[in-house]
Amino acid sequence: MNILKLIKFSFRNLFRNRRRTLITLLVTASGFAALALVSGYISFTLHGLQALTIRNGFTGSGGTGHMQIFNQHSLEEEELYPLQFGINDHKAVEQDIADIDGVSFVMSRIDFSGLISTGEKSVSFLGMGIDPEKEADLLSPLVKHKSMEFENEALFNLKKTPNGVILGKGLASSLRADIGSYLMLISTTVDGAVNAVDVSVAGVISTGLKTVDRYYLLTHIPTVQRLIQTDRVSKLVVVLDETEDLPIIKPKVLETVNKYVPSQTLAVIEWQDLAGYYHSILDLYNIIFNFLGFIVVIIVMLSCVNTMLMATMERIKEIGTLKAIGISGRWITFVFLLEGLFIGIGSVFIGLVLHYVAAFIINSSMITMPPPPGMNISYTLEVYATTRYLPLIALLIISSTTFSSMLTLRKVRKISIVDALNYV
Amino acid sequence: MIRDMKLNNKTEVASLKNVIKYYRLGDVEITALRDINLTLREGDFAVISGPSGSGKSTLLHILGCIDKPDKGRVIIDGFDTTDVALEALSGLRFIKIGFMFQTFNLIPVLTAYENVELPLLFTGADAASVRSRVVDVLKKVGLSERVNHYPSQLSGGQQQRVAIARALVGSPRLILADEPTANLDSRTGDEILTLLMRLNREEKVTVLIATHDTTIINKAKTVINIKDGELW
Known part of the structure; x- marks a missing residue:
């Protein structure tokens, strides 16, 4: 058969x-x-x-983007003063990388800390200097989610407020501050001096973790640079059009940043290596x-x-x-x-x-x-x-x-x- | 009582030699067949008769190589099946033996033609010869007009005719029929019996029917009586 x-x-x-x-x-x-x-x-x-992870990040650290660029020294040793190992001439680097095909945009961030004061009460904060417009762009694919509308609105208000800050819910509550309240940021400059800038509250958000909300603060990069008296930034965040293109674009980014050697040595780290929490x-x-x-x-x-x-x-x-x-x-x-x-x-x-x-x-x-x-x-x-x-x-x-x-x-x-x- | 039933002097088709079969019901061992000796020869038309539980069906099953005796030998057309596993006897069953059951045992989703064709499907025969053979046997049993009917579309008598055709299609030497008329009315039962007798006569096929139907017993050339597993 x-x-x-x-x-x-x-x-x-x-x-x-x-x-x-x-x-x-x-x-x-x-x-x-x-x-x-x-x-x-x-x-x-x-x-x-x-x-x-790429667009929003964990615990208020911001989206990782697809890659981040650091000064190589910042990965190897602790800074003695703010932005000792920051990125110089960051706008030129940003522009060079943004010109690569497949890169959607590049933005800077500054990590800093200090005190925030109402005049009567001062509390410590862990802050981040950002470009609100580009941060909103990074978040934009997630904004269809209702819970993101609030955060997006805060970034929009920050953009409209030149010396604005966004506070974590706990921090705002601790200071009894609300949108429109005037506060003062105090931090040490790169020279070790103490400096202060006046800011107003543009928004209050929650990161999802109460402990982080008690110290969380976002403000404009120029505000931070004015506070700590530098033109450097902590890192550059590179956002691609498609995540799948990362293996193709990363070598091009590396090639671009290598042009800045020996004036500065920059390291490129992929999003997976940045997000331990992920x-x-x-x-x-x-x-x-x-x-x-x-x-x-x-x-x-x-x-x-x-x-x-x-x-x-x-x-x-x-x-x-x-x-x-x-x-x-x-x-x-x-x-x-x-x-x-x-x-x-x-x-x-x-x-x-x-x-x-x-x-x-x-x-x-x-x-x-x-x-x-x-x-x-x-x-x-x-x-x-x-x-x-x-x-x-x-x-x-x-x-x-x-x-x-x-x-x-x-x-x-x-x-x-x-x-x-x-x-x- | 031990009897060796030699029904005529023609070629031996099947024989049982000192066959004993036990059944176990819980802890009780029942002897279904006691030292049976029986020989069927070419062209025999025999009936094995006895009350329910007398061992008729068991004898038929052993003779049809679908069950093994506990003791004794079973020889089919000269081939001693004693030491051969049932699974390995499937070819022998197809070539030498045709089976008919009380409940017809047709495959309900197959037409009359397909039911008859079934045993041939699993051989190497070519499609044309299979078709010719199936049509031929269906004609012999008078079902030429019903080839494409499913069992559910056929009467009991017609279903048993299909079963006869299926038993015949492999040109076996022996047809074993277990209560073939039990599920039929007397007139249809007569027709089936007449058909089997005609096939026995014309096809020279040996027929052994297990029954307690007196009509069949009265018409049989040879009657073998069985009681409590013994022939008498």
């Missing part, structure tokens, strides 16, 4: 046993869809975490998803095996008859193997449709999820319709149906022909 006859025979069995085939297909296709949805959610979450959360997610995924896979496989077992047990008498009329167990095994294979293949196609429909419904429902640990952004639940796991899931389902039919047949083969013929 050739394989075509076997295929034809198996197909005929499946098509003619419509009810049994349909039920089996629906169960196994639902299994495929369930696994695909879980993998779609995992892909979305991991991709979302990446986007949040890796911690990624590890946490991986543990959770692996555990959940394992459970879902086991449930789906058991459902498939159970359904195939039921479908096979219905056919014990048929198997007994086939054996009694002289058809060998080998051929019967082949037929069941093929039927399991075809059920698996059919399940993948139906499962794909179910998956796309379910993903569409979930994505259209705009379900809001709580912020990840260390973040202030809640996000809208989304399930990616296509993930790199789909072929693996298809393989899993097809092998489940094929080998479960084999397993059940093995069990059936232990029943004698006479018992199979008398099976009710």
Whole structure:
């Protein structure tokens, strides 16, 4: 008997046993869809975490961008005074890098600290000098999330307020300051002197961590430079059009910054290496998803095996008859193997449709999820319709149906022909 | 009582030599067949008769190589099957033996043609010869007009005719029928019996029917009685 006859025979069995085939297909296709949805959610979450890290960052540190550029010395030793190892001539460097194809924009940041005072009360802060317009650009893909509108509005107000500051919620509360309040920033200059500038509150935001909110402050780069008496910046943040282009663009950025040697040696660090917190959360997610995924896979496989077992047990008498009329167990095994294979293949196609429909419904429902640990952004639940796991899931389902039919047949083969013929 | 039933002097088709079969029901061992000796020859048309539980079906199963005896030998067309596993006897069952069941045991999703074709599908026979053979046997059992009907679209008698055709399609030397008329009305049962007798006569196929239907017993050329696992 050739394989075509076997295929034809198996197909005929499946098509003619419509009810049994349909039920089996629906169960196994639902299994495929369930696994695909879980993998779609995992892909979305991991991709979302990446986007949040690049665009927003953790604990108020600001988005990492795709790369950051530092003075090499700042990575190797502690500064004796503010911006001792800052970047000189940062505007020229920014411009050179911004000219590279695929780079969306480049912006500067200054890390600094000091005291903030109402005149009556002074508290310490950890601040960051920023370009509010570009920071808003970095955040812009996330602004569709409702929780980001508030932060975006604060950046917009900061842009409009030349000597403005954005305070963390805890810091504002500690100073009893509100939008429009006048305060004073006090810090040491690069020469070791104490300097102060007057600022007004442009916004109050929450970073997601209360302890950080008590010290958090954002202001304009020129304000910080005026306070600490320097024209340097701490770092440059490079933002690309597409994250996937990072491996191509990084060498070009390196080449560009190397032009500044020997006047200054600049280091380029990718976003993954900047965000230690990202890796911690990624590890946490991986543990959770692996555990959940394992459970879902086991449930789906058991459902498939159970359904195939039921479908096979219905056919014990048929198997007994086939054996009694002289058809060998080998051929019967082949037929069941093929039927399991075809059920698996059919399940993948139906499962794909179910998956796309379910993903569409979930994505259209705009379900809001709580912020990840260390973040202030809640996000809208989304399930990616296509993930790199789909072929693996298809393989899993097809092998489940094929080998479960084999397993059940093995069990059936232990029943004698006479018992199979008398099976009710 | 030990009996060796030699029904005529023609070629031996199947024989049982000192066959014993036990069944276990919980802790109790039941002897289903006790030292059976039986020989069937070419062209025999025999009925094995006895009450329910007498061992008729067990004898048929062992003779049909779908069950093994605990002791004794089973020889089919000169081939001693004693030391051969049931699985390995599938070819022998196809070539030498045709089975008919009380409940017909047709595959419900296959048409009459496909049910009859089934045993041939798993051989190396080419499509044309398979078709020709299937059409031929369906014609012999009077079902030429019903080839594309499913079992559910056929009467009980027609279904049993399909079963006969399926048993015949491999040109076996022996047809074993287990209560073939039990699920049929008396008129249809008569028709099936007449058909089997005709095939026995025309095709020279040996037929052994297990039954307690007196109509069949009265029409059989040879009757073998069995009671409590013994022939008498």
